[in-house]
Amino acid sequence: MNIHLVQHNVVTNNPEANLEWILQELDTQESKDALLTIFPACSLCGYPQYASAAYTDLQKRSQAVLQELVQRSEHRAFLIGMPLQIQDKGLCNAIVFVQNNAIRGIITKKYLAPDEQKYFVRGEGVQVIQYQDQQLAIGFYEDLKELSKSHIEQPDIVICCGCNVFDYNKPYRIRYRMHKIVENLNASLVFVNRIGGEGQFLYAGGSMALNAAGNVLCQFPYFEEHSQSVDMQLLTTIEDEKPEPVELVYKALVMGVREYFVKNGQSRAVLGLSGGMDSAMVATLACDALGPENVFGILMPSQYSTDHSVKDAEDLANNLGMKYAIVPIKDMFECLKGTMKPIFGDRAEDVTEENMQARVRGLIVMSYANKFSALALNTTNKSEAAMGYGTLYGDSCGSLSVIGDLYKTEVYQLAEYINRDQERIPQHTIDKAPSAELRPGQKDTDSLPDYGILDQILNLHLEEQMCHDEIVAEGFDPETVAMVIRKVKLNEWKRLQFPPLLKVSPCSFGLDRRVPIS
DSSP states (O other): OEEEEEEEEOOTOOHHHHHHHHHHTSHHHHHHHSEEOOOOOTTOOOOOOOGOOOOOHHHHHHHHHHHHHHHOOOOOOEEEEEEEEEEEEEEEEEEEEEEETEEEEEEOOOOOOOOOHHHOOOOOOOEEEEEEEEEEEEEEEGGGGGGGGGTSOOOOOHHHHOOBBBOOTHHHHHHHHHHHHHHHTTTTEEEEOOOOEEEEEEEEEEOOEEOOOSOEEOOOTTTOOEEEEEETTTTOOOOOOOOOHHHHHHHHHHHHHHHHHHHHTTEEEEOOSSSSSHHHHHHHHHHHHHHOOOEEEEEEOOOOOOOOHHHHHHHHHHHHTOOOEEOOOHHHHHHHHHHHHHHHOOOOOOOOOOOOOOHHHHHHHHHHHHTTTOOOEEEEOOHHHTTTTTTEEEEEOEEEEESSTTTTHHHHHHHHHHTSSOSSSSSHHHHSSSOOOOTTOOOOOGGGHHHHHHHHHEEEEEEEOOOHHHHHTTTOOOHHHHHHHHHHHHHHHHHTTTTOOOOOSOOOOOTBBBOOOO
């Protein structure tokens, strides 16, 4: 059977816009020549929809678009995903099988994510439909476990319509699962996934087709729109390429920044450039996503800033080709201290004055964003967010947290990847000890364990969900582990006030890990 696979970006809550690219794809010669065209799950309305799924106007618009597709489907067959009101059942996340001006079948999602359960009812799961003398087992990625149950009829081809949120382990888990299904059922398989970004959620694509022997017939690129027809009876196969996680993370973050701006009708970004690793990484990703002409950096040295920090920030901006300005904060900081003097009295300077500097910098960045219709980019990493190492309404300012799901050590790994061909991020920025430079001689290690140790403990506690004694059993110092876990718990309230982050890990703050704040 010749099947046409479509890996495409989707506009959430805009079925009319999605109708345009769907019709364009159906009008291609490859799609016309294929017996079946497969679109990703949730193609008509995107995902996640959250509360918007419950509004009848969106449901009616989706139904109207589906009706137009049905009317224009003569001599054609395709699978399309959408929210669908099922009579006597309710709103379901569905895959609709359309053929020759009629709906041949409706497959409804059975295993719903917690957010989906608020708006969708539980469906029937995988269905086997006979088409062109072939038994097609059609379902959502989450429902494929149904195929192991004895009441499911043995299929010739398994068709998985995906809308799978990316994390750096997901592509490998998907590949493994697809190969196991083929191995267990001795059936060929098609997996079609979308690309694009919806706020915090990123979609990688990576659609593929396997023959019954488990060999790869086609493998789509990650994070790119692509469509291709494949003969499921082919014996000729291709090499199963597996990109490195760091490459996938880089592509995911670049796409995530671009999608966030485009889908929110914005084009310009601004951020503070400290000369440190985190702001350098965010600036590089933003330039790659938006073009350096659309990214503006503000260098805001204080009396505690070193000369090399300013030079590192300038070198970065010149390497990237982005514009920047230097706005010293000493006078503003001294003015603010003078303003607070009647209230503070003779109290000694402490972390309060350090936070003042961060908030002055946040004010400058946000003022530029307002004046020039730009979005401010947050530069906090996951290690800092976990430990509460940052100033609320200072470091936390921004419309988007670009690297908020990357540990500090992962930021350095990504920098090595970015600099693989040429030095874009200055080597001195990579080599020097991290510092917030809010007091003389300050280093991150004054307040935190070495990032190499800290990130291992955080990974075990957050991703592996280990408690204190389990982490200590892995060979870590008990007092250090206790301090790290205590700070993670104490700073949940602060993380809840950070901007949305781009999810690239299996356990993102606010999305995957939710704990009480008191």
